[in-house]
Amino acid sequence: MTTVTIEVDGKSLPAQAGEMLICVTDRNDIYIPRFCYHEKLSIAANCRMCLVEVENAPKPMPACATPVMDGMKVFTRSKYAQTAQQGTMEFLLINHPLDCPVCDQGGECPLQDQAMDYGSDDSRFLEKKRSLPSHDIGPLIATEMTRCIHCTRCVRFGEEVAGVVELGAPGRGEHMQIGTFLNRSIDSEVSGNMIDLCPVGALTSKPYRFAARSWELQNHPGISPHDCLGTNINIQTLRDQVERVLPIDNPEINQCWLADRDRYSYEAVNSEQRLTQPMIKDGRKWREVDWETAINHATAGITTVLNSGSGNDIGKGIGGLAAASSTLEEFYLLQKLIRNMGSDNVDHRLQQCDFRDDNIAPRFPASEIQIQHYNNLAAVLLVGSNIRKEQPLLALRLRDGCNKKGTKISAINPVDFDFNFDTVESDVAAGGQMVRSLATQAAHVAQIKSAELPFDIKKIADSNPGFEQTANNLVAAGENGLIIIGALAQQHTDASLLKAISQWICDTTGCKLAVLGCANSAAGWIAQCVPGDNGMNAGQMLGQNGSAGLRCFILLGTEPELDSIDGKSALATLNKAEFVVQISAFKSASVMKYADVLLPMAAFTESAGTYINCEGRIQNAKVAVTPKGEARPGWKILRVMGNFLELNGFEQITIDDVTEEINLTDITPSCRLVELQFHPTLSSGEKSTPDLMESDSLIRVVDMPMYRAEVTLRHARALQQTADNPPPAAGLNPATASRLQLNDGNRVKVQNQSGSATLELRTNDRLAENCVYVPAGFMETTDLGRHVRVTVKKIE
Amino acid sequence: MEIEFNTVRKAYNVCLPDSSRDQPWTLKSYQANGGYQALEKILREKTPASEIIEALKASNLRGRGGAGFPVGVKWSFMPRDADGQKYVICNSDEGEPGTCKDRDILRLNPHALIEGMTIGGYVMGATVGYNYMRGEFWQPYEVMERAMKEARQAGYLGHNLLDSGFDFNLYSHLGAGAYICGEETALLNSLEGLKGEPRFKPPFPATFGLYGKPTTINNTESFASVPAILRGNGKWMNSQWFKDLGVENSGGVKVFSVTGHVKLPGNYEIKMGTPFSELLKMAGGVWKGRKLKAVIPGGSSVPVMPAINIMKANMDYDSLQQNGSAVGAGSVIIMDETTDMVKVLERISCFYFEESCGQCTPCREGTGWLYRIIRRINNGHGTMADLDTLLDVANRIEGRTICALGDAAAWPVQSFLKHFGHEFEAKVMAMDGLYAASAGRAGAAANPANATADSA
Ligand SMILES: Cc1cc2nc3c(=O)[nH]c(=O)nc-3n(C[C@H](O)[C@H](O)[C@H](O)COP(=O)(O)O)c2cc1C
């Protein structure tokens, strides 16, 4: 790149030869009006608002599409430029409704603003204005297409950034209309960004619509708690109520984007199901009480259980479970509370069922590659990851890298997920096959690098290689390669083995590793909200895997019957437990059945707290609104419980006092096991997962749908209505379905050792054969527990 | 196949064959008249591309699609020796109202186009060519397909042409009826299967064309002229011959499609620089013994010329420009004294309104506005202020759009108002004389309340 000098409005400015004029002026704070240009989108040069005068050019030139040349002289505000800009503005306005007071965009509308500067207060347009029908495009985005100025930002966003073409511009001339081609809904998981991009009121937020005017809103910077990125959000409030969430541009994390999950989860905060008053159960009846009564009741119940133990057993019957979206401080105080009572039973990993590598676990699940470098990778292997739904904004970066840098992405997944990037190779393998597939890749790597393949991997690797390029790509990529362990791998019954094999591949190839934990799980680990050597993990506490389960629980923001992969055991254990304290922002029927005390907790917008993302980046969120009703921040509730239980170390006054107690030094994002161990159950030849090769029963593929994975999301009204949140159904590969003589739409009974679920059958050719996809996170499917072997029968 | 010939009124055997030739669309007839000699010689002798380009430059052949860009210069822009696929594309979309010359070239002289494009491929290092024809060109398409088959069998198309080691494959493509797909970059999008919308430039097709590869697009007539130029009337590469047929800055002969109020409408292949009056005479003069009122000399996109101006002009780039218009696509639309110029402009504006791709603001919004004002004036609901608005809107479209369709929509308006403004004023006044005249042209007439106050 050569540096050139151009002159803009008499000022001489350095520029890169060939870059567009508008980039130079933007960098130097010289404002040129625009509608279609957007830094993150391709250039369309269609709105013609950015016309400027360029010396010796025969016509006004669009600044967004005019490459700079040395010595170029530009005038952005000359009479000539202004006449051109005003001309465009007049054209934009002739068919635009001039009723800003009834438009939701009013007050934050680039068209309205620029009309003030470049428009005239009188219209010469005497003809009838164009008006267009607006279609319902789903629960998130409201449309008023008459207001559209055809800048195609929304179309380009879909094509270029999101990777799903949901909006297009069919029709010609005046008949050109932005729309979904077949009157469909907009289903992308990042669709809300189109609202931010739309420069007029054509696309607005349906939930926010007409709730407030932008100038009335107060801005509160915050952190989205829903995935391991720590997306920066602007929580906008009016009269102490959250009205909207917008992105805060952070080039290192979310850029200017938000996932719909980050944008619309706030609706839960205002939901009717909020728990706003402490409640205790008197016999079988619930009643609202004041905080003191509630905490007294809670501590009395806990103390009773404590006292029923003896000697070394004191406290052992009690355990704490936190939601993965809790803050660092909440994680910390919960584990402190539990540990100070003499128990080591504390965990936040409700979705996990294989804990065999806990003793060799790294400090926290992390990504060894920084988020901002996800666009620059040479090769990626996704192991058990539907990254598009798990970390939507990371998927956008992978897509960008794939398109611009040719990142070669492979996947080993139980479902051939519909990614928004191309995969070079994709193995659809569920259950034990998934482990086998990964082991086979390891064998390839060993061969290429002439490395010795550990015996434990060799045993499971397939002699018949699945695919050819993946191992080569990873070897060639070296430290520019990445293996991503996703949620489906972490929920796998052989999660520890998947991690160990991946790590072996990384060690051998030099690739980096990422274990993308859910929500704020990194903080959970760092605050040691995980069991110690003598403690029980989430699975054991909840009576999974045949364990006895605990007698007393403190639950922090979690509903284990829905948050856990084995909801059946969780529910049974909780119902049986002697005493359950639920600290939560929401109430629900199932919780009311097993809990004894409900303590209303502040939602994520109502509490300060620290979030640690997968890079180990520490970010603090502040309070945006006062907690609803009597709700209090989680950390305060835990602190007061500590006081009432007369435990030491609960004297903190501010949240900073809590944070200071936590060791946050040396947070390096490394997710390698301290020592490479392939888990003994497999080394001894025992198969921990049913292996398809030897059995003709079906394997259940469990997944936590993106809007079911947290209690907050389950109460976010609009998100619950999206296409990403269909009612639970049983998915079957069409070949498998026809083998079982089942058809799409049949009602079927899915049955296993734990129980059964009656569901509608949906055939899905993206699913591995001989599998049944049944999501967790729904009461309808809880009964299936964790047993992987299932049968499917038609109900006549 | 029966192909009527009577649309060709005059031929020079460069692009249009004369009627003495039997079935000129066959390979046999074409070869008998010197066809494929140029290509054969080039392939045999491996004539350096630069020599051919120089010859074309010297011939003064200018692009026949409308803009009149010198063909030799355009061909020299192609990075001939760069690696990777390159394309030559023939623009046979022929959508300009008034034009029908490319159709006759395709139907009657398809091999001239094939030879011209193959030479183009050779010169620019392109091994693939596309001929993009408008969707209604069903017969031309069939003729072309048959001719291409003949050429392929004779070794003029396909792999390793005449054992030269050079490949050239040509494909026909039919459009779907959008005028805008004649704009070269919209054509590229359409060929790629995308919506036919012009791309903004830069980058130009020579660096980023079809599928992002270097591409040259020329009009049918431009390509079809090349073989004759290189044959040089019997003297190899004697392009001076072609140049001398025409006048300074406008080399050779060109096909003009004469339509409208003449006795003998049709295609005339005549020397550049021929006086318009002579062309009119060839076409049998204005029909029904009427007087000439106006002429649009280059298709609806170029400015209209009143009779007095056009009668002074010659049919070449400079002369038409000096007299206020342009050669454009060479579509000469003759209007007699009875023509209602407001109605003509209404029709023309309706065309651009309908054909705008809708991509850029001034054209999408402005063409509809223009059309509606003119329609209103024509229907007797215009005001004097409308005339000012009309001109202003046209000025605000001109030069501010992505492609030249915006200009094409503006120029007729500007020129009709300039030369025939009185007819527009008359329409306004005839229907609402008192009211409009008293309100003046200051925009007040737009508001009846003001008008009354003023006239009181
Ligand atoms: C709206 C519009 C329509 C056009 N239609 C045609 C057409 O039908 N045929 C054509 O040859 N050129 C057409 N052109 C011109 C082409 O863009 C291009 O300049 C031409 O094909 C180049 O060929 P030439 O250099 O041989 O003239 C059109 C241009 C515009 C702006």
Ligand code: SF4
């Ligand atoms: S809907 Fe909005 S973003 Fe999309 S083209 Fe119209 S104005 Fe632009």
Ligand code: SF4
């Ligand atoms: S000038 Fe008209 S036809 Fe050309 S790109 Fe713009 S809208 Fe489309």
Ligand code: FES
């Ligand atoms: S911002 Fe440049 S044309 Fe739209």
